[in-house]
Amino acid sequence: xxxxxxxxxxxxxxxxxxxxxxxxxxxxxxxxxxxxxxxxxxxxxxxxxxxxxxxxxxxxxxxxxxxxxxxxxxxxxxxxxxxxxxxxxxxxxxxxxxxxxxxxxxxxxxxxxxxxxxxxxxxxxxxxxxxxxxxxxxxxxxxxxxxxxxxxxxxxxxxxxxxxxxxxxxxxxxxxxxxxxx
Ligand SMILES: C[S@@+](CC[C@H](N)C(=O)[O-])C[C@H]1O[C@@H](n2cnc3c(N)ncnc32)[C@H](O)[C@@H]1O
Numbered sequence: 001x002x003x004x005x006x007x008x009x010x011x012x013x014x015x016x017x018x019x020x021x022x023x024x025x026x027x028x029x030x031x032x033x034x035x036x037x038x039x040x041x042x043x044x045x046x047x048x049x050x051x052x053x054x055x056x057x058x059x060x061x062x063x064x065x066x067x068x069x070x071x072x073x074x075x076x077x078x079x080x081x082x083x084x085x086x087x088x089x090x091x092x093x094x095x096x097x098x099x100x101x102x103x104x105x106x107x108x109x110x111x112x113x114x115x116x117x118x119x120x121x122x123x124x125x126x127x128x129x130x131x132x133x134x135x136x137x138x139x140x141x142x143x144x145x146x147x148x149x150x151x152x153x154x155x156x157x158x159x160x161x162x163x164x165x166x167x168x169x170x171x172x173x174x175x176x177x178x179x180x181x182x
């Protein structure tokens with residue numbers, strides 16, 4: 001199981017409101033839709049129509065598309081679509097697996113979205129960020145996200161970084177941000 005899924009599974013409860021900032025092939029959206037249950041809601045963003053279609057199909061095949069709103073837009077416009085407290089955000093960065101490797105998340109828009117997410121997050125809520133330094137453009141994005149996470153106020157945000165230690169240094173890794181309770 002992906003480390004992000006471990007954290008999300010232990011944190012989320014039925015009825016929660018959550019956001020998938022990069023729905024891609026829909027795997028994270030599907031997990032979120034299952035975890036929040038029929039009374040919960042998921043908002044899922046992607047800039048590629050292909051990703052929105054794939055996610056839609058996956059959800060329909062699983063019979064849980066009713067609780068998910070798919071938004072074909074960049075996550076940097078998060079606050080235009082979300083104006084209520086959110087229990088968890090998922091940022092699975094990089095390119096669409098199986099799609100074009102030239103369409104990738106970018107530092108400027110990712111940081112803008114992460115910053116908006118910290119404002120929208122409920123106290124105790126989490127942001128799960130998976131970073132891929134191994135692809136072209138991924139290293140600079142990972143550095144930018146690391147720097148941003150390190151600069152958040154520890155009174156407001158608890159920022160953690162998790163690496164798998166028995167794989168090469170350019171392997172994906174994970175940053176978990178949790179909003180302080182008060
Ligand atoms: C690694 S994939 C996501 C994987 C996905 N969560 C899954 O479970 O299959 C990264 C996705 O980010 C999308 N993306 C790139 N820039 C974006 C942006 N500014 N806003 C939203 N999505 C973006 C890409 O189109 C791609 O589908």
